[in-house]
Amino acid sequence: MGREAGSVAAIAVLAMGEWSYTQIEQALGDDASILPQLVRGKELRVWLPGYQIAAVTAAAQRSRNSIDEFLSRHLVELACNEAPSLSKCLPGFREAFHWPDSPTVAAPAQSYAAVQT
Secondary structure: OOHHHHHHHHHHHHHHHHOOHHHHHHHHHHHHHHOOHHHOOOOOOOOOOHHHHHHHHHHHHHOOOOHHHHHHHHOHHHHHHHHHHHHHHOOOHHHHHOOOOOHHHHOOOOOHHHHHO
């Protein structure tokens, strides 16, 4: 991994300790394209019983997180359980799952090979 790639990865690791995926993506603005495609946020609409919505809302408020961030952090276990099969059938899943430790974080606007030199 080249020097610039190491710097980008180090910054990403520090950012993940402080901010949510949403906050990082918003802060990057037009440069959010440096994130692996499967790390970038997407909207998901779900239909849940009211008591589950109340429980998620209360837990998110108690943890001082948005519902998006609360669910994102709690869905990591599900992603862990599904990782073996999704890594085989969903291109980019492994890199996104391991981000920011994945080498693909090293390729902002340049090609990966150019960063390694």
